[in-house]
Amino acid sequence: MTESRAGLSLSTQIVIGITAGIAVGLFFGEGAAVLNIVSDAYIKLLQMMVLPYVTISIVAGLGTLNAAQAKTLGVRVGLVLLMLWAVAIGTVLLFPLMFPSSQSASFFSTTLVEERESFDFLNLYIPTNPFYSLANSIVPAVVLFSIAFGIALIVVPEKARLLEVLRVAGSAVSKATNFVVALTPYGVFAIGAVVAGTLSFEDLSRLQVYLITYGGMALLLSLWILPGLVSALTPVPYRALISRTRDALVLAFMTTSLFAVLPLLTEQAKALVREYARVDGDSETDVIVPASFNFPHSGKLLSLSFVLFAGWFTDRSVAITQYPRLAGTGLLTLFGNVNAAIPFLLDLFRIPSDTFRLFVTSAIVNARFGTLVAAVHTISMAVLGTCAVTGTLKIDGRKLLRFGVITAVLTTAVVSGSRLVLQFALNRPYDKDITLTGMGMLRDRGTAQVFKDQQDVLPLPAATTTVLDRVRRRGALRVGYFEDSLPYVFFNSRGELVGFDVEMALQLARDLGVSAELVPIDRKILIAGLDPRACDIVMSGAAVTADRAISVQFSTPYLDETIAFIVPDHLAVAFSEWSNVRTMGRLRLGVPRDAYFARKIRDELGDVEIVPIDRMDQLFVTHDPPLDAGVATAERGSAYTLLHPEYSVAVPRPRPFKVPLAYVIAGRDADMTAMVNTWIELKRKDGTIDELYAHWILGQGGDKAKSRRWSILHNVLGWS
Numbered sequence: 001m002t003e004s005r006a007g008l009s010l011s012t013q014i015v016i017g018i019t020a021g022i023a024v025g026l027f028f029g030e031g032a033a034v035l036n037i038v039s040d041a042y043i044k045l046l047q048m049m050v051l052p053y054v055t056i057s058i059v060a061g062l063g064t065l066n067a068a069q070a071k072t073l074g075v076r077v078g079l080v081l082l083m084l085w086a087v088a089i090g091t092v093l094l095f096p097l098m099f100p101s102s103q104s105a106s107f108f109s110t111t112l113v114e115e116r117e118s119f120d121f122l123n124l125y126i127p128t129n130p131f132y133s134l135a136n137s138i139v140p141a142v143v144l145f146s147i148a149f150g151i152a153l154i155v156v157p158e159k160a161r162l163l164e165v166l167r168v169a170g171s172a173v174s175k176a177t178n179f180v181v182a183l184t185p186y187g188v189f190a191i192g193a194v195v196a197g198t199l200s201f202e203d204l205s206r207l208q209v210y211l212i213t214y215g216g217m218a219l220l221l222s223l224w225i226l227p228g229l230v231s232a233l234t235p236v237p238y239r240a241l242i243s244r245t246r247d248a249l250v251l252a253f254m255t256t257s258l259f260a261v262l263p264l265l266t267e268q269a270k271a272l273v274r275e276y277a278r279v280d281g282d283s284e285t286d287v288i289v290p291a292s293f294n295f296p297h298s299g300k301l302l303s304l305s306f307v308l309f310a311g312w313f314t315d316r317s318v319a320i321t322q323y324p325r326l327a328g329t330g331l332l333t334l335f336g337n338v339n340a341a342i343p344f345l346l347d348l349f350r351i352p353s354d355t356f357r358l359f360v361t362s363a364i365v366n367a368r369f370g371t372l373v374a375a376v377h378t379i380s381m382a383v384l385g386t387c388a389v390t391g392t393l394k395i396d397g398r399k400l401l402r403f404g405v406i407t408a409v410l411t412t413a414v415v416s417g418s419r420l421v422l423q424f425a426l427n428r429p430y431d432k433d434i435t436l437t438g439m440g441m442l443r444d445r446g447t448a449q450v451f452k453d454q455q456d457v458l459p460l461p462a463a464t465t466t467v468l469d470r471v472r473r474r475g476a477l478r479v480g481y482f483e484d485s486l487p488y489v490f491f492n493s494r495g496e497l498v499g500f501d502v503e504m505a506l507q508l509a510r511d512l513g514v515s516a517e518l519v520p521i522d523r524k525i526l527i528a529g530l531d532p533r534a535c536d537i538v539m540s541g542a543a544v545t546a547d548r549a550i551s552v553q554f555s556t557p558y559l560d561e562t563i564a565f566i567v568p569d570h571l572a573v574a575f576s577e578w579s580n581v582r583t584m585g586r587l588r589l590g591v592p593r594d595a596y597f598a599r600k601i602r603d604e605l606g607d608v609e610i611v612p613i614d615r616m617d618q619l620f621v622t623h624d625p626p627l628d629a630g631v632a633t634a635e636r637g638s639a640y641t642l643l644h645p646e647y648s649v650a651v652p653r654p655r656p657f658k659v660p661l662a663y664v665i666a667g668r669d670a671d672m673t674a675m676v677n678t679w680i681e682l683k684r685k686d687g688t689i690d691e692l693y694a695h696w697i698l699g700q701g702g703d704k705a706k707s708r709r710w711s712i713l714h715n716v717l718g719w720s
Helices: 010-048 050-063 067-092 121-125 130-135 139-154 159-181 184-198 201-206 208-233 238-244 246-255 258-277 282-292 298-302 305-313 320-333 338-348 353-390 397-425 432-437 467-474 500-512 546-551 578-582 595-605 616-620 634-643 670-685 688-697 712-716
Strands: 448-450 476-481 515-520 537-543 559-568 588-592 609-613 629-633 647-650 658-665
Touching: 010 184, 010 246, 010 712, 050 139, 050 159, 050 258, 050 282, 067 139, 067 208, 067 282, 067 298, 067 320, 067 353, 130 139, 139 159, 139 282, 159 258, 184 246, 208 238, 208 298, 208 305, 208 353, 208 397, 238 246, 238 258, 246 258, 246 353, 258 282, 258 353, 282 353, 298 353, 305 320, 305 338, 305 353, 320 338, 432 634, 448 500, 467 476, 467 670, 476 500, 500 515, 500 537, 500 670, 500 688, 546 595, 559 634, 578 595, 588 595, 595 609, 609 616, 616 629, 616 634, 629 634, 634 647, 658 670, 670 688
Parallel strands: 448 515, 476 515, 476 537, 588 609, 588 629
Antiparallel strands: 537 658, 559 629, 559 647, 559 658
């Protein structure tokens, strides 16, 4: 199986396939994506026989045991699994030591306000219909059914005939798997071409911290810590374990499918135990390998490092005191799907959900290292577990001391080396404030006459009929704006008036077929009322409250914001729960000058000192006595923390409360209000509001076209 007719080993053929695939990907760039169908087909072929293999192996493996052997297997293998979990989690908690010192902040993320997704562990693990679980690849349910069936078979007297059938079926499945594995060089060629041709260099640049630290730790775990632990506790030598499993490990790395290489790992584990431990542990191994697939492996646990990275990346670092919570909750959630567990954990630790996109992007590279770790975990679990059950696992002080010293030296080298490299590579100043102030209009919606001083603005003529009629007669829509309305209205670094509501105002003027005038307006109009001579409408992120609705006419809301605390970075976690905030004593809080906000805060916190705030930027200046926190909305507060990265947004749970945003209609004009209400609904239906929300609030840059990925064909040879 490992030698071809040309005399090349499977590993050599795989390397040739990978190299050729990468070359094709770099040459054709995004054109290599046509090979996606080949790579997907190959991976599906590999996975095709695995569930039958899992079921047959577990049932047959348990069926050959007696009750005493089964009990010993469960206890001893369980202890081995706990040991490997401890090693993997300990490795994860070292990640922050590798992250370079930096200052960061992020745009608003919906994770700050979304409810957590619940996990349905019952349906995941208890198969009401085993055939449905088999058909839908619900692996934990299939494994549990197989274990239950296999345990029941232990005490069945006439089991020999069924075991013989299972032995023949297992042999057939193994041969079918070997046939598919022979296609590996062609499969990895397609995979290498697709990855090399489609992976964005920009994504690689953004993720270099996580890619380097994850790759370093994954290689340390898979090439030394796990196999070194096996060699320290069992008769199986380190070199033998690595060399014998080389083909399976390379295959796992390229296909990112542990599932696909389970049969290969099982056979190699059996061979290693027979040769070096001198015992026949085939039945134990047949149970351990597929059954261990039901539990989080070291590769899955290593993905917990992304939570620590995302906290560092967004300046919402996970405190050391929260590490036990991360380890315990992370272990439990990773019994399910990692793509469901990571968003849950990001939300649990109040880390912006948009960082999950980075996790998905990093998976293009890191999934390969993670699967490599998973494969080494599986072979280590098989050898350690089988030796533990058969009595050949030994505690040798000298071997363990040698393993510990080498592990400490290599770990120190990886951690300190990664930090030094990254500190040097990322030695650049904080620039998120430049990103924000450099933002421009998402789309060309026309131009406007912009006034920066109220004294330069002439009063509008009286509205003899309606404000809407006056707009049509003048051929111009005068829109008022508040100067402190980031990110709804603000002047960017080029002196342009931009923001969510500026684009909405230009779009409204365009839809009315008139020009636009943008004039500054004092926030006092929210209390005193909007004089029709000042402007036709105010579009500047005005929050709707009952007190304000007495004085001004609001349109229908176009967005909702969420009340939050603005606090120094180190207090973000403390202010994320109402119960924690209530235990802090009498707080001094900066609150927007509106009775509604003061009432809501007092309803939640009781006796607090309210310091009225007229402008958002007043939250970031020195007060005497100092403020304990500011109260604002999470959406605009996140934008301000980009300018003041030493602060963070904390949305207290449970019961975060919303504040609607609406436009203020001059003179409480009914016709103008009806028209604007209808227009807002149209903009909601045609996607304009969602598009602008993604650009200005979430900082996603809208749907601007991505540039073509670099390739030799396009960028070197100049072919289109």
